[in-house]
Amino acid sequence: MDDLTPRQERIMQRVRQDGFVAIDGLAEQFEVTPQTIRRDVNQLCATGLLRRHHGGAGLPSSVENVAYRARKVMQLDAKQRIARALAAEIPDQASLFVTLGTTNEEVARALLQHDGLRIITNNLNVATILTNNPTFEIILAGGVVRPRDRGITGEATIDFMRQFRVDFGITGISGIDADGTLLDFDYREVRVVQAIMAQARQFWLATDHSKFGRNAMVELGHLRELDALFTDREPPEAWQGQLRDAGVRVVVADQQ
Known part of the structure; x- marks a missing residue:
C-alpha cells in the first residue's frame, strides 16, 4: 500500500497525537461505520504503521521493526x-x-x-x-x-x-x-x-x-x-x- 487515503492520514495523525485510538471513537469522528474504520485500521496494521489492540489500534512496537x-x-x-x-x-x-x-x-x-x-x-x-x-x-x-x-x-x-x-x-x-x-x-x-x-x-x-x-x-x-x-x-x-x-x-x- 504505497499511498494512504486522506482518512487514513488523519487516523495516523490522531494516533501520533494520542498514542491509541478506539474504533468507535474514530467512526464517530469521521461519520462512517465502525466496519469502515476497521478496514482502514487493518490496512494500516498490514503495512506496519499501526498495531491492533482490543477495540482500537496504537503505534507499532518501538523495539521491533516491520519485517524486511x-x-x-x-x-x-x-x-x-x-x-x-x-x-x-x-x-x-x-x-x-x-x-x-x-x-x-x-x-x-x-x-x-x-x-x-x-x-x-x-x-x-x-x-x-x-x-x-x-x-x-x-x-x-x-x-x-x-x-x-x-x-x-x-x-x-x-x-x-x-x-x-x-x-x-x-x-x-x-x-x-x-x-x-x-x-x-x-x-x-x-x-x-x-x-x-x-x-x-x-x-x-x-x-x-x-x-x-x-x-x-x-x-x-x-x-x-x-x-x-x-x-x-x-x-x-x-x-x-x-x-x-x-x-x-x-x-x-x-x-x-
Whole structure:
C-alpha cells in the first residue's frame, strides 16, 4: 500500500497525537461505520504503521521493526522518487557510504547511471545491485551478516568504516521523534551509522513521510546533524522549524 487515503492520514495523525485510538471513537469522528474504520485500521496494521489492540489500534512496537519483506514494498513509489532525487545530486567520480535499509536499496538502483563512483557499504543487497555498473568500485565492510536483510554490523564493521573519509554518507532511518531525534531499532546498526556520520563530509538522510513521528527504541542522532534531508513530502509543521533552525537542506522528490 504505497499511498494512504486522506482518512487514513488523519487516523495516523490522531494516533501520533494520542498514542491509541478506539474504533468507535474514530467512526464517530469521521461519520462512517465502525466496519469502515476497521478496514482502514487493518490496512494500516498490514503495512506496519499501526498495531491492533482490543477495540482500537496504537503505534507499532518501538523495539521491533516491520519485517524486511514487508518494508520492501511499503511506500515503494515514494522511496523510488526519493532515490532519484538524491542520485541526481551525486556527481560522477564521488565517494560514498551507503548504509542499510530498503530506501538505500532504491538509491543504489538510481545510482547505476553514474560513472566511476567509489561506494563503501555494509549492505549486501546494495553491493549486489551496484555490481551492475562495471565503472564502480564497491568496497564491502566486514562484520556479522544479519540474515533477515543481509545487513552487516558489529565492531569489525565500525572499525572498517573509520578507515575512510568520503564525500557523502547516505542513510535511512526507522523513525523521527517530535523533538527531532533520529531513531532506529538495532543498536549495532546505529553504531555503524554514527561512525559513518563522523567520516562523511556531507551526511544525507533519505526517508519517506511515514517515518515522521514513528517510534523506535535506539537514539541515532538528531536532525540538526544532517546536511540534507531527501523525502517525498514537505515535512510536518512540527519538524519544519527544527530543520530551518539547523540549516538542513530539505529536498522534496518530484511527484513524477
